[in-house]
Amino acid sequence: MTASSPDLKAFLLATPFFGGLPDASLDLLISMLVECRFDAGAAVVAEGEPGRSLFIVKSGQLAVSKRADSGSVVPISVLKPGDFFGEMTLIEMQNRSATVIAENPTVLYELTAQKLYACYKADIHAYVIVLQNINRELCRRLRRSDERFTGHQVS
Secondary structure, three states, X not given: OOOOOHHHHHHHHOOOOOOOOOHHHHHHHHHHOXXXXXXXXXXXXXXXXXXXXXXXXXXXXXXXXXXXXXXXXXXXXXXXXXXXXXXXXXXXXXXXXXXXXXXXXEEEEEXXXXXXXXXXXXXXXXXXXXXXXXXXXXXXXXXXXXXXXXXXXXX
């Protein structure tokens, strides 16, 4: 579990994942988070492995990559504080779609599918907001991917 503090609440409310949550709902979700620490070079998740949780980046920087059919590693993105990843496994219940490596010492908050389901049971309003936030972020990522694919400048 993660200890709640005004700084942690302010940080989480500023992230795309927790935006718009009322205070009581935020407290509930904070009580469900587990802090995880990774050294530089550590694999947080690996493409193809089972996954049942998502992560919110508190500090550090992470590299996201996928393996091409040729076997080469293709960089996808860089994650920084406030970003989140792993949500696809919660939505589609498939294996991890990419590998995420800590580029420097990193602190993450993990939310498991089981805890997210507990949020659904305890506070349906918070659950809906979280799912809307995830969907918004997935749409932003798809839009950026479309722009890169078509050669347009991505802001």
